[in-house]
Amino acid sequence: HLRECEIQGDIIVGLQKDEEVFVFFKILDARKFRKVLRERLTDRITTTSSALARELQVKAYKREGHRHRLPLIGINIGFTHAGLETLLGAAKCTGMDPSFMAGAAAQAAALSDPVDANGNPVWKPAFASDTIHGVLLVAGPAREVGQPGPAETEASAIVALFGNAVAVVDRETGITRPQRGHEHFGFLDGISNPGVRGITPRTNPENPNQGVPGQDLLWPGAFVFGYPGQDPDKPFEEPGPEPHLPHPWMRDGSYMVFRRLNQRVPEFHAFLDAQAAALGTDPALLGARMVGRWQSGAPVMLAPLQDDPLLGADPARNNAFEFSQDKAQRRCPYGAHIRKTYPRDDLKDPGTLGLKDPEGFVQAHRIMRQGIPFGPEVDEATEETTTVQERGLMFVCYQTSIVEQFEFIQKDWSNAPSFPPAKMRPGGGAVTPGHDPIIGQAGGPRQMDEPLPNYPTGSVRSTLDMPEPFVVPTAAGYFFMPSLTALKTM
Numbered sequence: 066h067l068r069e070c071e072i073q074g075d076i077i078v079g080l081q082k083d084e085e086v087f088v089f090f091k092i093l094d095a096r097k098f099r100k101v102l103r104e105r106l107t108d109r110i111t112t113t114s115s116a117l118a119r120e121l122q123v124k125a126y127k128r129e130g131h132r133h134r135l136p137l138i139g140i141n142i143g144f145t146h147a148g149l150e151t152l153l154g155a156a157k158c159t160g161m162d163p164s165f166m167a168g169a170a171a172q173a174a175a176l177s178d179p180v181d182a183n184g185n186p187v188w189k190p191a192f193a194s195d196t197i198h199g200v201l202l203v204a205g206p207a208r209e210v211g212q213p214g215p216a217e218t219e220a221s222a223i224v225a226l227f228g229n230a231v232a233v234v235d236r237e238t239g240i241t242r243p244q245r246g247h248e249h250f251g252f253l254d255g256i257s258n259p260g261v262r263g264i265t266p267r268t269n270p271e272n273p274n275q276g277v278p279g280q281d282l283l284w285p286g287a288f289v290f291g292y293p294g295q296d297p298d299k300p301f302e303e304p305g306p307e308p309h310l311p312h313p314w315m316r317d318g319s320y321m322v323f324r325r326l327n328q329r330v331p332e333f334h335a336f337l338d339a340q341a342a343a344l345g346t347d348p349a350l351l352g353a354r355m356v357g358r359w360q361s362g363a364p365v366m367l368a369p370l371q372d373d374p375l376l377g378a379d380p381a382r383n384n385a386f387e388f389s390q391d392k393a394q395r396r397c398p399y400g401a402h403i404r405k406t407y408p409r410d411d412l413k414d415p416g417t418l419g420l421k422d423p424e425g426f427v428q429a430h431r432i433m434r435q436g437i438p439f440g441p442e443v444d445e446a447t448e449e450t451t452t453v454q455e456r457g458l459m460f461v462c463y464q465t466s467i468v469e470q471f472e473f474i475q476k477d478w479s480n481a482p483s484f485p486p487a488k489m490r491p492g493g494g495a496v497t498p499g500h501d502p503i504i505g506q507a508g509g510p511r512q513m514d515e516p517l518p519n520y521p522t523g524s525v526r527s528t529l530d531m532p533e534p535f536v537v538p539t540a541a542g543y544f545f546m547p548s549l550t551a552l553k554t555m
């Protein structure tokens with residue numbers, strides 16, 4: 066039983082977003098800020114219950130054959146550790162997630178983000194040098210040509226409410242691409258998020274642990290404080306202990322990781338073309354094997370040799386697969402983005418790394434992704450092989466432990482060439498899987514094991530050499546998204 070009226074709407078359900086404005090601000094007058102937040106803004110925050118109601122409304126509207134999107138505005142708010150200290154005093158903000166307390170910039174070097182000689186991240190100046198206290202999220206429908214977007218207008222009106230109590234440090238706008246739901250490299254995104262018990266509908270009455278086929282239902286405590294969580298040592302069907310709640314005001318809140326990730330789209334496609342030519346294969350197949358899905362969303366586990374757009378578009382089938390039957394990565398490379406970031410049942414043999422419950426272990430490192438692309442479409446005339454205009458993904462994810470969820474995936478899985486280790490993976494042999502080619506970071510050149518040219522005989526291996534990254538972090542922040550009660554009373 067989730068307290069749906071307490072939990073901000075982006076965390077589990079997601080706000081309806083054709084456009085999303087992120088306003089990063091500094092609090093200059095804490096007393097005035099608290100008053101405006103309590104009296105003028107909190108009642109307008111989109112909760113999980115209103116986000117759910119809106120989902121139904123949007124579905125009904127589409128069924129009626131309307132082509133336009135509903136003009137819904139969604140509003141959420143979060144605070145950095147420095148912001149919480151400014152509002153609540155340092156004593157009320159102790160004992161929180163260590164990475165949250167240290168702040169995103171302090172973690173950049175450990176995540177292998179590009180850093181300068183002093184170990185400081187090479188980000189947009191506002192993020193690298195200024196103190197950010199909070200972020201306002203305003204999501205809305207698409208703009209009319211030549212007009213400011215409704216989310217932009219709303220965000221400005223909210224900032225005006227706070228007047229001189231805040232200074233805007235940076236403002237970012239995410240925009241859904243014309244190829245709806247696809248990120249800038251061209252792949253359908255937002256397919257596989259975990260389900261949450263008590264909120265995600267079950268489609269199979271015989272399996273109480275499943276949402277849509279292939280979607281495991283996790284305990285809400287993985288994403289929101291105040292509920293049973295995932296215990297890595299227990300079968301994931303059994304409730305784990307509640308994540309540690311150092312302060313009662315954190316109940317029904319969640320940590321948000323924000324990362325502004327530039328995507329070098331022409332360079333990514335030039336790489337696919339050149340490598341595919343050298344390997345004697347098809348660039349689309351190579352790209353699909355680097356991601357683990359075709360651009361349509363069809364998983365290579367189910368469509369290993371050619372795309373199947375009907376499969377990609379079918380939520381009842383496009384997530385219904387595991388990895389452990391894929392011996393020696395014949396269908397999907399161990400290093401593929403979705404195999405690295407969610408290895409499903411790959412770590413199956415419980416004896417190897419001393420994992421009591423390999424499935425539970427994997428499920429304890431999941432995140433709820435709610436990002437949106439940013440930047441213009443590639444201009445074919447000026448950007449054939451080289452990026453001229455910035456574009457990418459405003460990556461957003463929610464969790465109750467930044468250390469064990471987002472950072473664990475980035476550091477211990479995507480960046481780690483030896484993950485999954487041979488002992489853990491089915492038929493793994495002596496190969497080193499290499500870096501996640503999409504987001505794996507090494508502070509230098511990267512490699513991924515790709516036994517493609519000899520597919521399906523697989524007798525000789527090859528390695529993809531990636532001298533340059535395709536994704537470059539250009540800003541980041543760690544935030545806490547409080548409950549509605551906390552916002553009203555804090």
Ligand code: N7H
Binds near residue numbers: 326
């Ligand atoms: Fe990823 N991409 O276009 O290649 N991601 N991702 N991601 N990602 C996924 O299943 C992408 C990033 C995860 O459950 C898909 O929804 C890009 C970060 C996880 O099977 C595609 C960027 C992190 C999953 C992409 C990026 C993750 C996932 C398939 C950056 C965490 C679910 C669609 C610009 C550290 C895996 C889908 C599962 C899926 C892409 C970032 C994690 C197409 C371009 C930073 C957990």
